Amino acid sequence: MPEPLSRLMAELTRLPGIGPRGAERIAFHLLRTPEIEVMRLVDALRDVKENLRPCSQCYNLTDADPCPICGDERRDHGLIVVVEQPKDVMLLEQTGLIRGVYHVLMGHLAPLDGVDPSDLTIDALLRRIRKGQAREVLLATNPTVEGDATALYIHSVLQPLGTSVTRLARGLAVGSEVEYASKAMLEAAITGRVPL
C-alpha cells in the first residue's frame, strides 16, 4: 500500500467509532472523491481548530467573542448554567428551556488524573459572579461521581457569595421502566420525590 494511503488510514483509525475497516472504506472513498471535495473537508477541519476559540465570558467554543449567547441581551444573565463541556451547551439549548447563559468548565474534577480546580474555569466563574448580577447558578454537571464531586466543590466555593445554587433534577429516565432502573437511579427518584 502506498505510504500516503496507509498514513491516512492510521489517522482515520484514531477517530472515535472508526475501526480499521471503516478507515479503509473512507480512505478508498476519498481516493475516488474529486480533490475539491476533499479540500472542503480539509478546510472544515482547519477552520474548526483555527477559528473556534473559548468565549472570554462563558468558555463555550465560538467563532465570535463574546459568543452569540453571552452577547444576547434578551437572555437572562442572572441565570448561569454550569456545564462540563461545549456539547452540553448545545444539548441544553436544543430543549429551548434555558433562557439564561452558560459557563463551560472544560471538564470535571478528577484528582486521580491530575485534574484539580485550577484546570477548570472555576476561577473565571467566580469572577463572573462577583462582578455580575447572577441570581442563580444551575449546576448541570453529569450525574456521575466526578460530575457530582465537581458540583459539590463549586457549591462550596459559591456559598460565601450568597448566590442561589441549584442542580438538575435526577430520577427515573423518562420513557424507561421502573423494572430496569438501577439502584442509584431508584435512590435518586425516591429521595427526590415530589408532590403530584
Next chain:
Amino acid sequence: MPEPLSRLMAELTRLPGIGPRGAERIAFHLLRTPEIEVMRLVDALRDVKENLRPCSQCYNLTDADPCPICGDERRDHGLIVVVEQPKDVMLLEQTGLIRGVYHVLMGHLAPLDGVDPSDLTIDALLRRIRKGQAREVLLATNPTVEGDATALYIHSVLQPLGTSVTRLARGLAVGSEVEYASKAMLEAAITGRVPL
C-alpha cells in the same frame, strides 16, 4: 452551533459509514484534540490527494512512477492481472499468490451510466500487451453483471493479439454451506466443477 462546527459535521456526514451521530461524535472529539494532531489528519488527507497518482503503466495509485510493483524486476511481467480498482490490487497482493503485475481499469463497463470502454484504461492495456511480453492476462473483474461484461469485452479485444486470457475461478465461497448458496453460485460451482 458555531458555523465551523456545523460545517465540519456536514462534511463528515458525506463520508461512507458516518451518520449524523457519528459526525457529531467525531467533530466534538476533534474539538478536544490538540491542534497538532488534527493537522496530522489534514496533512494525510492532502497528501493522498496531491501525491497519489495513477502509475503510468498499470494505473494503480502510487506515490512513485512506475509504482513499486511495475518497477520490480523480480516480478513476472508476463502475467498481467486486470482488476477494476486500486483496492483490488491490494487485496490480491495480500494473498501473496500473484507474482505477476497488474492493470487497473478504474471501473467497469456500465453503458446505462455512460461508462464505455474509452472511460476505462483498456486502450492502455492493449498498448502494454502489444509492446510487451505478456504471456497471460488474468481477468480479475468482479463476478457481477458489469464485471463479467467488462471481462467479456476485454477478452474480445485481446483475442486478435493471441495472448492467453484467463479469469478467476468462481463457485462456492470457501467456508460457506451449500444450503445457503445462491442459485447463481451453485450454477457457477456446477458448471466449473473440477476433478478431485
